[in-house]
Amino acid sequence: MAPLDAATIAKLAGVKLRARAVMEGVLSGLHKSPHQGQSVEFAEHKEYAPGDELRHLDWKAYGKFDRFYIKRYEHETDLRATLVVDASGSMGFSSGALSKLEVATSLAGALSYLLVRQQDAAGLSVLAGETFQDVPPRAAAGHLSTLLGALERLEPKGGTNLRAAADHLSEGLPRRALVVVLSDLFDETPDALKRILRLRARKHDVAVFHILDPAELEFPFDDPTLFLSMEDERRLEVNAREIRESYLEELGAFLEETRALCAESDVDYQLVRTDQPLDAVLLEFLARRQGRRR
Amino acid sequence: MTFVHPWMLLGTVLGLLPLLVHLFDRRRPRPQPFAAIAFVLRSHRRTTSRLRLKRLLLYTLRTLLLLAVPVALARPQLVRPGAAPAHAAGPAATALVVDRSLAMRFRDGETLFERARDEAREALASLLPDEPVTLVPCGPDAEPPPPPGFDRGRVRQALDALQPSYGGADLARCLGLGARALEDSPLPGKRLVLVSAFTQVALRLEAPPPRVKVGDKLVQPEVVLRDVARGRVLKNHFLLEVKAEPSPQTGPRMVQVTFTARNVPAGEAGEVAASLELSGRPVAKAFLALGPGGTVQKTLVARAEAGGAVTGAVVLPEDGLAEDDRRAFVVQVPRELRVLVVDGAPSPVRYRDEAFFFEAALAAPGSPVHPTLRDAEAAWREQLREYDVVALLNVAAPSAEVAGRLKAYVEGGGGLLVSMGDQVEAEAWNQRLGALLPRPLRLVKSAGATGETAVRPARLGEVAFDHPLFQPFTGKAREGLLSARFSRYMLVEAGPRSGDAAEVLAAYDDGAPALLLARRGKGRVLLLTSSVDRDWADFAIRTSFLPLIQRSATFLAGGLDERERIEGRIGESLVLHPENGVRVVEVRSPSGGAAPLRPESDGGLRVGPFVEPGIYRPLDAAGAPAMSPFAVVLDPAQSDLTRVKAEALAAYFGEEAVRGPAGTAEATVPVWTWLLVAAVLFFFLEGMLLRTT
Numbered sequence: 001m002a003p004l005d006a007a008t009i010a011k012l013a014g015v016k017l018r019a020r021a022v023m024e025g026v027l028s029g030l031h032k033s034p035h036q037g038q039s040v041e042f043a044e045h046k047e048y049a050p051g052d053e054l055r056h057l058d059w060k061a062y063g064k065f066d067r068f069y070i071k072r073y074e075h076e077t078d079l080r081a082t083l084v085v086d087a088s089g090s091m092g093f094s095s096g097a098l099s100k101l102e103v104a105t106s107l108a109g110a111l112s113y114l115l116v117r118q119q120d121a122a123g124l125s126v127l128a129g130e131t132f133q134d135v136p137p138r139a140a141a142g143h144l145s146t147l148l149g150a151l152e153r154l155e156p157k158g159g160t161n162l163r164a165a166a167d168h169l170s171e172g173l174p175r176r177a178l179v180v181v182l183s184d185l186f187d188e189t190p191d192a193l194k195r196i197l198r199l200r201a202r203k204h205d206v207a208v209f210h211i212l213d214p215a216e217l218e219f220p221f222d223d224p225t226l227f228l229s230m231e232d233e234r235r236l237e238v239n240a241r242e243i244r245e246s247y248l249e250e251l252g253a254f255l256e257e258t259r260a261l262c263a264e265s266d267v268d269y270q271l272v273r274t275d276q277p278l279d280a281v282l283l284e285f286l287a288r289r290q291g292r293r294r
Numbered sequence: 295m296t297f298v299h300p301w302m303l304l305g306t307v308l309g310l311l312p313l314l315v316h317l318f319d320r321r322r323p324r325p326q327p328f329a330a331i332a333f334v335l336r337s338h339r340r341t342t343s344r345l346r347l348k349r350l351l352l353y354t355l356r357t358l359l360l361l362a363v364p365v366a367l368a369r370p371q372l373v374r375p376g377a378a379p380a381h382a383a384g385p386a387a388t389a390l391v392v393d394r395s396l397a398m399r400f401r402d403g404e405t406l407f408e409r410a411r412d413e414a415r416e417a418l419a420s421l422l423p424d425e426p427v428t429l430v431p432c433g434p435d436a437e438p439p440p441p442p443g444f445d446r447g448r449v450r451q452a453l454d455a456l457q458p459s460y461g462g463a464d465l466a467r468c469l470g471l472g473a474r475a476l477e478d479s480p481l482p483g484k485r486l487v488l489v490s491a492f493t494q495v496a497l498r499l500e501a502p503p504p505r506v507k508v509g510d511k512l513v514q515p516e517v518v519l520r521d522v523a524r525g526r527v528l529k530n531h532f533l534l535e536v537k538a539e540p541s542p543q544t545g546p547r548m549v550q551v552t553f554t555a556r557n558v559p560a561g562e563a564g565e566v567a568a569s570l571e572l573s574g575r576p577v578a579k580a581f582l583a584l585g586p587g588g589t590v591q592k593t594l595v596a597r598a599e600a601g602g603a604v605t606g607a608v609v610l611p612e613d614g615l616a617e618d619d620r621r622a623f624v625v626q627v628p629r630e631l632r633v634l635v636v637d638g639a640p641s642p643v644r645y646r647d648e649a650f651f652f653e654a655a656l657a658a659p660g661s662p663v664h665p666t667l668r669d670a671e672a673a674w675r676e677q678l679r680e681y682d683v684v685a686l687l688n689v690a691a692p693s694a695e696v697a698g699r700l701k702a703y704v705e706g707g708g709g710l711l712v713s714m715g716d717q718v719e720a721e722a723w724n725q726r727l728g729a730l731l732p733r734p735l736r737l738v739k740s741a742g743a744t745g746e747t748a749v750r751p752a753r754l755g756e757v758a759f760d761h762p763l764f765q766p767f768t769g770k771a772r773e774g775l776l777s778a779r780f781s782r783y784m785l786v787e788a789g790p791r792s793g794d795a796a797e798v799l800a801a802y803d804d805g806a807p808a809l810l811l812a813r814r815g816k817g818r819v820l821l822l823t824s825s826v827d828r829d830w831a832d833f834a835i836r837t838s839f840l841p842l843i844q845r846s847a848t849f850l851a852g853g854l855d856e857r858e859r860i861e862g863r864i865g866e867s868l869v870l871h872p873e874n875g876v877r878v879v880e881v882r883s884p885s886g887g888a889a890p891l892r893p894e895s896d897g898g899l900r901v902g903p904f905v906e907p908g909i910y911r912p913l914d915a916a917g918a919p920a921m922s923p924f925a926v927v928l929d930p931a932q933s934d935l936t937r938v939k940a941e942a943l944a945a946y947f948g949e950e951a952v953r954g955p956a957g958t959a960e961a962t963v964p965v966w967t968w969l970l971v972a973a974v975l976f977f978f979l980e981g982m983l984l985r986t987t
Contacts, residue, residue, distance in 0.1 A: 089329075090329035090330075091329070092329075093327065093328065093329035100329070184329060184330075186329060186330060186332065188332050213329070215328075216328075216329060216330045221326065223323070223324060224322075224323040224324070225323050225324050225325075225326045226323040226324065226325045226326065227326050227327075227328045227331050227334050228325060228326065228327045228328065228331070229327075229328075229331045230327050230328070230329050230331075234331055234335065235331075236331065236334055236335055236338055237323045238334065238338050239345075242341065242345050243334065243337040243338055243341050243345075246337035246338075246340050246341045247330075247333050247334060247337040249337075250333040250336050250337050250340075251330065251333050254333065
């Protein structure tokens, strides 16, 4: 199966379809991937204790060692994941088939599928300005539709406040969890990203999908342009060609700083272009996580 | 700074284009919602000052580029400042010598003279307050100037009133006049400022350089040269000579004009069209290939509208010096004369007819005379006023009535020629026409009849060859006249009558008058005391007969004296010789003024010196033409605008003078090439700036 490009995904209406398509692409990719190892795969042995399921007894090990060992699988790691989706106004920007928010919701939906499929608890936290919309993590199969429904209803609005989001998440995550942040990280508040990354210091596993539009990365504008902010009233009339080089320098520095901060904080960072095949994005993400686990 | 093509400077308005484009041609920006506006704002803040500077540089470069091109095309030239004139210790008395020669009329945008006046004003303004100054206008009439004074206003007024002349200038003499004027100043410093185009014809380098006498010593004054030609070569084509004369062989009233045009100095004039004007109308055209320094001669033939004095001009296309591209002339076109020949002794045998030779002479091919032959009876029925001349050939004394008509005819301006013969009775003639005749007739004398010698006919002994009538008789031609033999002739009363001005134009070798002239009223009377057939003389078969008879008829009609070619030159004068009874009271110049007149001891009238070229018209008291007009022409030498070389000037005046405020050859520095280089550089820099973002 060929990777699902953004244009193809854009033709699918709704987060559910997109997420499913992305997930199927991921599963198909996993089958072929050299980094195989779903959560249903064997992870480790554990000496049998009363109460353990007998069906997981490793009879071969009993034959060799004359002891009862129980096979443990990855899905039994009891993962709680919270998908943090940035739904600020800036996420509504699109120069191609998909807006950044559509990419974020598609990725979040696909991840929800994967998590629920392997019986991990998946929750959702949506940032939209100063307000938060939370769906608590659950592993029940019926929870998936709740998640997808919440994602489906998202509209870009308000500003980006990562600092508030970090505080909110710190309070709402009492135990170790996987925090997947899907955002363009356009928050000019000093140390806003650092606050998010501090979640890692609190033993949370943090992954950042930095979603950016190709136009934001390449700045293809040429003529005199009136740039309008998508989150507030700021505007600027400028000859785009004249500031292109400077813009790219600024953006490059921002990306470099973000990447460095994530690396320092042992946070999984992935830059996602909205024109990129999303299944490939997820596959890369999963493979990297697999690598980290080993 | 000067400009060769100043009108090209109009193109500098293009320099406003970048500003106008900036102000009026701003494109509407495209609105673009953009998520990463923070980076755009930050980039803009970072680059604003740089972009503003870049934009300013771009505007400046574009404006400079658009200014540089038209200014370069205007061919600017920098006047090199040169070394400041070496001032003598303390103030110096100054003489401003301003060239007024014809060359200063050369037009290069403005005339060199206008530029000279500006230069002189500038020199005047640059003088120190305690430096006295005097002005030496240097034209053909240069006079010693007043001593240097401090009245700058007077000098400025004199400068304003100065006009260029049509004549030459002797700069060496003017410098000498200035130097002598400086001697009147007690100041030890002496300065001569010469404002000129420095043509070779104006500055005689063989003359000694100017010196000022201070005490007993001759000292070299400080000389400041101001070259109004800015070191340029002054190209000029002009008419060197024009010769206009009647051309009866090509047809009636035809005029042949031969002119010579020259191109100096070695400038390329190419093919120029010269035109011939007669009586103010162009009648012919010729094309001249005037090579570098070349001289071309052309001849044009055209028909005049009428006979008499015809004014005309040869015209070349105007160049920098337009004054010498037109040269006026006056040509005497023979008028068609009608002569009533009254035959007093007709004969059926043609050669014995009294008028046979006379009529044949008048009607010769090419002659402007049309004779009408009548016998004595038929002649008096003619209307005399229809004829220019009446010739009475051996006619018996007419009746009193006819005599009255003849008298009225002559006094009204008609010409009368009377020749003798057997029909003429002295007493009757004296009685009837005595008032008309130059002198009363006495009796017929037969030469050789005295018996002293065998039969020896008389010959002409004394002839007024300086009279227009005898002008063709020069050299051997005189023999044809002097060898004529007269066997009989009428004697006339001796000596002039009181109040009469009869002239004896020729006399026989015995002293008896042969040809007499008298003016009666407005007319003239010629009396030939012998006959015009072969009865009394063999003059009729002599070679001199035909021209003398034709000229006599023309003279009597008033046309012969007009054939004298009178032409004056600028700066010179000439002497007019009005006929007896004609009084010239004014000679009107081409501009309508009166030329100076001065009577001469020989009765002539000196006109001039002439100050402007063109046609001059002698007028009588009533304002009517008293004589033929005449042309005054430029001295062609003044049209040679070849300039003195800088080295020669340096050798003559010294290095310091040549390097003065507006020295000669190296005084101007063309800057347009640098401007073009700058324009290319601006263009390159503009491209570089556009490329850098």
